[in-house]
Amino acid sequence: MKKFLYSLRADLLFSEPVSNHTFVLRSVPLSEPGQEPMRISLTCQPGCRLSETFDGQGNKVFLGSIENKHTFFSFCSTGEVLVDSSQRSSFGAAAYYRYPTQLTTLTGTLKDYFEANKVEGAPIALAEYWLTKIGTDFRYQKGVTTTVTAAHEAWELGAGVCQDFAHILLAFLRAQNVICRYVAGLTTGEGASHAWVEVFDGETWIGVDPTHQRFCDDNYVKISQGPDFSFCALERGVFMGAADQSMSAKCKLVEI
Incomplete structure (x- = not known):
């Protein structure tokens, strides 16, 4: 068993302002046998309310929207994770x-x-x-x-x-x-x-x-x-506007 500190940050840039931006994030570790996330934090800029649910694959997903015009969107997920690969899951063998x-x-x-x-x-x-x-x-x-x-x-x-x-x-x-x-x-x-x-x-x-x-x-x-x-994409979204979009992501996983 190992314990890790992780961080995951993604930055989306738009070539011109967009609005009515609705998105789905898959950006926090799964909770399952052999993997236990703890003290998880997920923040977005521009700030918005997030609701959470699960998709059909068992992934935790976060839903959000930003109505006002913006030229960038970023989100950052941090926390700790316990991993024990000897405790493997048998669930979901569809x-x-x-x-x-x-x-x-x-x-x-x-x-x-x-x-x-x-x-x-x-x-x-x-x-x-x-x-x-x-x-x-x-x-x-x-x-x-x-x-x-x-x-x-x-x-x-x-x-x-x-x-x-x-x-x-x-x-x-x-x-x-x-x-x-x-x-x-x-x-x-x-x-x-x-x-x-x-x-x-x-x-x-x-x-x-x-x-x-x-x-x-x-x-x-x-x-x-x-x-x-x-x-499994980190982010999926739609928005109003004719902007081109680019995305960069940076991750870190360190044993503690």
Whole structure:
């Protein structure tokens, strides 16, 4: 078991003033077996009231709105988290986690690679096999993909970030009828948020990190989970205005 202090800050900039901005945030650690968030604080600028609920994936979500015109929006989540990866959750092993999504469809050269390299095995053995294959034949590189890049598109580019590694692994595992899901969260250190995969082995969920080619341990903190990234974005929103939007995020996870 480990105890961490975490912080997560995101800043959105608009190219011109916007108004009637309604948003959803997924920005605090999940509360589940093996992970206990404590003393959580979430603040927004410009200030607004937040209401909290849960989405269909079990993620805590915060809803808010800003009516007045503004050119920026930021939110900051801080707190402590206890993590014990030996106490794994068995909840939520829904059958729909077996099926591909728009971001994890197996097609094109990604499907060709899968057909040429697939093996048979139990879910965890398959996860270990594919994370090794992906780590060998796909490289980490920032700036070549976006949050809407599908697994097969990233594969054709030959490079991507943690989100792409996770989507590719999900595509392979789901093609072999494995129940698996996307996870967004934090790892120890300072920088960007991280993404990995959880595989259901028939009894519990096991975390697998294809970017680093390893299984997850107590150094991983879950923020959200779902079939793919689109269910786990830190922020989703709509507003009135013709502005372009940019977003930057910075995270920190330190053992205490």
